[in-house]
Amino acid sequence: MIKISAKNVDVFYGKKQALFNINLDIEENQVTALIGPSGCGKSTFLRCLNRMNDVIDICKVQGEIVINDFNINDKGCDVVRLREKIGMVFQKPNPFPKTLYENISYGPTIHGMAQSKQEMDEIVETSLKKAALWEEVKDRLHEPGTGLSGGQQQRLCIARAISVQPEVILMDEPCSALDPIATAQIEELIDELKKEHTIIIVTHSMAQAARVSQRTGFFHLGELIEHGSTDKIFKNPDNTKTQDYITGRFG
Amino acid sequence: MLGFTSYYFGRKKAYTIQSTNKRLTALPQFYGYYLAIWCAIPAFIIYSLWAIFEPTIVKLLILSDYANQGYLDDELNLIYEKTKALSRGQFTGEVTSLIQTSSEKYLNLRSIAQSSKVVIVLCIIIASVAYAYKRISSNNRTREPVEKFFNAVLFTASLAAILTTVGIVFSLIFQTIDFFKVIPLFDFVFGTHWYPAKAFVRDSSEALDPTMYSDTFGAVPIFAGTFFIAFIAMCVAIPIGLMSGIYLAEYASYKVRQYAKPLIEILAGIPTVVYGFFAALTVGPFLKDIGTAMGLEVSAESALAAGGVMGIMIIPFISSLSDDVITSVPQSLRDGSYAMGATKSETIKKVIFPAALPGIVGSILLGVSRAIGETMIVVMASGLAANLTLNPLESTSTITAQIVVILIGDQAFGDPKTQAAFALGMSLFIVTLCLNIVALRVVKKYREKYE
Ligand SMILES: Nc1ncnc2c1ncn2[C@@H]1O[C@H](COP(=O)(O)OP(=O)(O)OP(=O)(O)O)[C@@H](O)[C@H]1O
Ligand SMILES: [Mg+2]
Numbered sequence: 001m002i003k004i005s006a007k008n009v010d011v012f013y014g015k016k017q018a019l020f021n022i023n024l025d026i027e028e029n030q031v032t033a034l035i036g037p038s039g040c041g042k043s044t045f046l047r048c049l050n051r052m053n054d055v056i057d058i059c060k061v062q063g064e065i066v067i068n069d070f071n072i073n074d075k076g077c078d079v080v081r082l083r084e085k086i087g088m089v090f091q092k093p094n095p096f097p098k099t100l101y102e103n104i105s106y107g108p109t110i111h112g113m114a115q116s117k118q119e120m121d122e123i124v125e126t127s128l129k130k131a132a133l134w135e136e137v138k139d140r141l142h143e144p145g146t147g148l149s150g151g152q153q154q155r156l157c158i159a160r161a162i163s164v165q166p167e168v169i170l171m172d173e174p175c176s177a178l179d180p181i182a183t184a185q186i187e188e189l190i191d192e193l194k195k196e197h198t199i200i201i202v203t204h205s206m207a208q209a210a211r212v213s214q215r216t217g218f219f220h221l222g223e224l225i226e227h228g229s230t231d232k233i234f235k236n237p238d239n240t241k242t243q244d245y246i247t248g249r250f251g
Numbered sequence: 252m253l254g255f256t257s258y259y260f261g262r263k264k265a266y267t268i269q270s271t272n273k274r275l276t277a278l279p280q281f282y283g284y285y286l287a288i289w290c291a292i293p294a295f296i297i298y299s300l301w302a303i304f305e306p307t308i309v310k311l312l313i314l315s316d317y318a319n320q321g322y323l324d325d326e327l328n329l330i331y332e333k334t335k336a337l338s339r340g341q342f343t344g345e346v347t348s349l350i351q352t353s354s355e356k357y358l359n360l361r362s363i364a365q366s367s368k369v370v371i372v373l374c375i376i377i378a379s380v381a382y383a384y385k386r387i388s389s390n391n392r393t394r395e396p397v398e399k400f401f402n403a404v405l406f407t408a409s410l411a412a413i414l415t416t417v418g419i420v421f422s423l424i425f426q427t428i429d430f431f432k433v434i435p436l437f438d439f440v441f442g443t444h445w446y447p448a449k450a451f452v453r454d455s456s457e458a459l460d461p462t463m464y465s466d467t468f469g470a471v472p473i474f475a476g477t478f479f480i481a482f483i484a485m486c487v488a489i490p491i492g493l494m495s496g497i498y499l500a501e502y503a504s505y506k507v508r509q510y511a512k513p514l515i516e517i518l519a520g521i522p523t524v525v526y527g528f529f530a531a532l533t534v535g536p537f538l539k540d541i542g543t544a545m546g547l548e549v550s551a552e553s554a555l556a557a558g559g560v561m562g563i564m565i566i567p568f569i570s571s572l573s574d575d576v577i578t579s580v581p582q583s584l585r586d587g588s589y590a591m592g593a594t595k596s597e598t599i600k601k602v603i604f605p606a607a608l609p610g611i612v613g614s615i616l617l618g619v620s621r622a623i624g625e626t627m628i629v630v631m632a633s634g635l636a637a638n639l640t641l642n643p644l645e646s647t648s649t650i651t652a653q654i655v656v657i658l659i660g661d662q663a664f665g666d667p668k669t670q671a672a673f674a675l676g677m678s679l680f681i682v683t684l685c686l687n688i689v690a691l692r693v694v695k696k697y698r699e700k701y702e
Binding site: 050052055057079080081082083084087088090092094095096097098106107110111157160161164 | 585602605
């Protein structure tokens with residue numbers, strides 16, 4: 001089933017066009033990997049999906065992005081609701097300078113999802129459990145989130161993202177600041193999360209894309225060159241550019 | 252002048268060395284600086300030494316004529332002064348032949364000294380430049396000595412600043428100790444009457460009678476006044492300053508920010524006297540009119556007027572400092588919050604403000620220490636009578652204003668009244684020092700967190 005469908009998306013930073021006519025469908029409950037050389041517009045595309053480009057003054061998005069039969073670029077779209085449904089994890093772990101508990105309860109509080117302290121405790125616990133962090137931090141919930149290790153911080157950010165039970169989770173190079181062990185933990189986590197969430201992940205690691213994703217899209221210079229099942233893209237791509245990039249001949 | 256020429260000289264020499272053969276050990280400029288320093292510094296030192304010792308030596312030479320003639324030191328000094336005055340043509344008294352001759356001798360000596368000074372300094376310049384030039388020719392190191400020289404210059408400058416501070420503190424300490432010898436510390440800190448004017452009436456021939464001052468130098472009213480006015484000022488400055496800081500950092504577009512920030516900072520450039528008469532002549536009477544219209548008794552010089560205007564003065568500090576701290580909160584935190592679906596005001600309230608809080612507290616403390624140290628506005632707008640009151644519509648006085656009152660006009664050193672000013676200055680110094688230390692600590696801690 002198709003969860004998100006981008007149609008003719010163009011993005012401009014001021015006068016400079018960063019994305020050219022992107023058409024891409026994202027399947028529900030699957031992991032979609034976006035790959036491509038640096039500066040090709042992967043992050044820009046990802047940020048279109050939860051309208052994070054609104055934050056950048058000079059950025060303008062054109063085209064349709066349909067999620068649940070609703071075009072999020074419509075005037076009537078409620079950005080707060082949209083971002084509740086579509087969570088995001090960033091390249092660098094960015095926990096708030098608050099306690100672990102407050103980091104997780106931030107989203108649910110904003111969206112009024114817990115009626116009582118007890119409910120909130122539950123949300124915090126399940127989120128941390130889903131993010132495979134609970135065992136490590138259950139005794140220090142009221143210590144600052146910035147005191148964790150990099151890998152723990154990133155899992156905390158994932159827990160923060162899933163605390164509001166989003167339908168989609170966007171991940172922009174979530175492992176680029178982590179060591180192989182933490183990376184493996186996160187990859188395992190992604191595999192687990194795709195049962196309940198649709199995941200889109202940007203990565204520079206071919207191996208990671210091959211390991212975690214079912215579908216892959218290859219960007220180059222602001223264009224979506226090729227997309228399809230990960231197997232096909234990696235074993236038998238249609239486009240020679242894709243072939244070259246995956247085999248490491250450029251980029 | 253000579254220094255400049257030798258700079259070019261040295262650099263040129265360096266170029267020629269460069270063109271003739273080997274690599275230089277430093278950039279050509281360093282050779283220039285090296286030569287210039289060698290030209291200027293020894294000459295300058297000799298010149299200053301000369302200037303210091305010349306008068307003494309001349310005096311000795313002249314007075315040597317009168318030695319062994321049974322004059323007292325005072326008389327000798329007098330003769331010397333007369334001689335000097337005569338040679339300058341300013342002598343009005345009777346000219347004795349004695350003084351006439353010694354004055355001629357004086358002029359003579361002076362001119363010899365003058366010319367020999369020029370000759371010697373020139374010789375030294377030539378000698379030291381020649382020395383340095385030779386060292387350059389043999390392509391010695393020049394970078395290290397030049398760097399060392401600049402290091403020494405900068406060190407002397409900072410040493411001067413530090414020594415001045417230490418000197419000020421010491422002069423405060425000694426006078427303060429003297430003051431507390433007459434007035435017990437207890438009376439000063441806990442006394443509730445401050446009438447330094449009482450000390451005016453003392454006949455200076457009378458012996459000091461400490462009991463007379465027992466009810467004169469109680470500092471409670473002025474400490475209370477100081478903190479009260481600072482409190483009013485901060486009530487004005489904190490909300491407005493913070494809000495405008497937040498607006499500038501988070502909401503204002505680039506264009507607005509570009510114009511608004513310098514405009515707000517203009518406020519910081521207005522001399523406090525101007526604020527003072529704004530407070531005394533505009534705000535004070537205005538408050539009084541409003542007050543009377545509402546049936547309240549308002550004195551034209553009120554703590555409210557002074558504090559309010561002082562608050563306006565402090566707004567730019569708080570706004571521009573808190574703007575800086577807020578902008579330095581990493582963008583990734585904002586992104587994280589927006590991505591959770593938080594609105595702008597939620598993000599500011601729950602993420603940015605707490606993250607920036609230590610820095611904001613630091614800026615507020617700096618604002619408070621300015622408020623406590625502010626003088627002109629209080630002197631002009633809040634009056635000089637040290638009332639112990641918490642009614643913002645009455646006039647009160649502050650530490651700084653009282654120091655002004657005490658030290659205006661003729662001063663007798665060693666008088667408790669004058670020393671009271673030092674005691675006040677000392678307390679002020681301690682209070683603001685503590686505030687600044689705390690503020691800097693807090694700000695530093697905040698920096699560490701994000702680096
Ligand atoms: N805030 C911005 N302002 C102006 N131009 C931007 C901005 N962000 C991105 N761009 C430009 O848009 C293009 C795409 O950038 P984007 O960040 O999407 O690349 P990316 O594929 O994520 O690269 P990387 O793999 O290095 O993260 C780049 O040419 C970049 O210079
Ligand atoms: Mg990117």
